[in-house]
Amino acid sequence: MEILTSTIMQALADYILPFLRISGMLISMVGFSAKTIPTPIRNLLAMFIAVAVMPMVPPTPITDLVSAGAFVEMIEQLIVGVVLGFISAMVLDTFVLAGQIIAMQTGLGFASIVDPINGISVPAVGQFYLILATLIFWAIDGHLAMIQIVALSFQAFPIGEVWFTAEQFKEIAHWGSWLFIAAVTVALAPIVSLLIVNLAFGVMTKAAPQMNIFTIGFSIAQIMGLIIIFLTLENMTTHFTTQWNRGQELMCSLVRVCL
Structure with missing residues (x-):
C-alpha cells in the first residue's frame, strides 16, 4: 500500500495546527503557565489534548507545511491560543491587583514574596489573593471549561478560514478595564473600613496631641487590615464567579462558541 506525500502532509497539518492552538493556550493559561511547571509536561499535555480533539477538527486547508502560508497559519493558531489563556490570566490578575491595593492601604505592602508565576516580588497579600483565586479556579473546574472552549473553537x-478582526482585538483591550473595576470592587470594603480607622486616628490626634499616633496607628492599621481581610473573604467566591463569567463570555464571543 502506497501512502502519498500529500496524505502525510495533510495528517501532519491536521495535528500540528490544533496542537499549536492548544499549546498557546497552555502557555498563558492560569496554573499551567507557572514557571514551576516543566515545559515538557506542558507540551505532553498539549499533545494529549490535541490527539483527543483531532476527530472533531475539520480538515485543514494547508497541504504544504513547508511554505510561507503554513508558517503564517501556525503563528495565527498560536496567537488564538495565547489570547484565550491571556483572558483567563487577566481574571486572576484582578485579585492580585485587589490584594496589592489592600496591602498599600493597610501598610502590609512591606511584606513581599516571590511570585512563582511571574518570577517577581509582590506583596504577600496580593500573592495570598492569587493563591486563593487559583484554588477557586481549579475548584469550579475552570481548567475543564478552558479545554472545552478551545476544543469547540x-x-x-x-x-485557515477565519481570523480575529480589529474590533475583536479592541474588545480584548476594553475588557481589561473590568480588571481595574473588579479589583476596586473587591478592595472597596477594606478601603472604606480602613478609611474609618484612619479618621478615628485623626480624632485621637486632635484630642490628645501628645500621643505619638504614627507609631501606634501603623501597628493598629496592620492588625485591622488583617481582621478586615478575614471578614471579607466570604465574598471572594462571589467576586471570582462574576469575573470568571465575564471572562468566559469574552472567550466564547471571540471564538464564536456557546457553552
Missing part, C-alpha cells in the same frame, strides 16, 4: 472558529 475548532468547529466554530475553523483553522
Whole structure:
C-alpha cells in the first residue's frame, strides 16, 4: 500500500495546527503557565489534548507545511491560543491587583514574596489573593471549561478560514478595564473600613496631641487590615464567579462558541 506525500502532509497539518492552538493556550493559561511547571509536561499535555480533539477538527486547508502560508497559519493558531489563556490570566490578575491595593492601604505592602508565576516580588497579600483565586479556579473546574472552549473553537472558529478582526482585538483591550473595576470592587470594603480607622486616628490626634499616633496607628492599621481581610473573604467566591463569567463570555464571543 502506497501512502502519498500529500496524505502525510495533510495528517501532519491536521495535528500540528490544533496542537499549536492548544499549546498557546497552555502557555498563558492560569496554573499551567507557572514557571514551576516543566515545559515538557506542558507540551505532553498539549499533545494529549490535541490527539483527543483531532476527530472533531475539520480538515485543514494547508497541504504544504513547508511554505510561507503554513508558517503564517501556525503563528495565527498560536496567537488564538495565547489570547484565550491571556483572558483567563487577566481574571486572576484582578485579585492580585485587589490584594496589592489592600496591602498599600493597610501598610502590609512591606511584606513581599516571590511570585512563582511571574518570577517577581509582590506583596504577600496580593500573592495570598492569587493563591486563593487559583484554588477557586481549579475548584469550579475552570481548567475543564478552558479545554472545552478551545476544543469547540475548532468547529466554530475553523483553522485557515477565519481570523480575529480589529474590533475583536479592541474588545480584548476594553475588557481589561473590568480588571481595574473588579479589583476596586473587591478592595472597596477594606478601603472604606480602613478609611474609618484612619479618621478615628485623626480624632485621637486632635484630642490628645501628645500621643505619638504614627507609631501606634501603623501597628493598629496592620492588625485591622488583617481582621478586615478575614471578614471579607466570604465574598471572594462571589467576586471570582462574576469575573470568571465575564471572562468566559469574552472567550466564547471571540471564538464564536456557546457553552
